[in-house]
Amino acid sequence: MVVEIKHILNLDDIEAFEITCAECKTTISIPLAKCTRTTPQCPRCGQHWYRGGAADNDAILTFARAIADIKAELNHEAKFSFRVAFSGCDSQDSR
Numbered sequence: 001m002v003v004e005i006k007h008i009l010n011l012d013d014i015e016a017f018e019i020t021c022a023e024c025k026t027t028i029s030i031p032l033a034k035c036t037r038t039t040p041q042c043p044r045c046g047q048h049w050y051r052g053g054a055a056d057n058d059a060i061l062t063f064a065r066a067i068a069d070i071k072a073e074l075n076h077e078a079k080f081s082f083r084v085a086f087s088g089c090d091s092q093d094s095r
């Protein structure tokens with residue numbers, strides 16, 4: 001039997017996004033509340049992070065706005081709750 005542990009996060013648990021450069025492994029943290037723009041390249045080594053220019057960058061900003069919009073809805077007595085589940089972080093084979 002495989003026991004899978006799921007991690008459940010409330011949106012309020014999300015404080016920031018982290019972007020790690022594939023080239024030099026520098027990590028930058030962007031607070032969710034301040035995620036109105038991201039940097040297109042690594043501040044340390046200058047590696048360009050997005051293949052096609054702004055498209056991928058826009059996806060990150062859209063994701064940040066979606067989280068902010070859902071949080072705003074939840075703060076106005078929404079008739080639902082919203083959490084994010086992650087799986088596969090830890091597993092045990094209890095045979």
Ligand SMILES: [Zn+2]
Nearest residue numbers: 021024042045
């Ligand atoms: Zn870098």
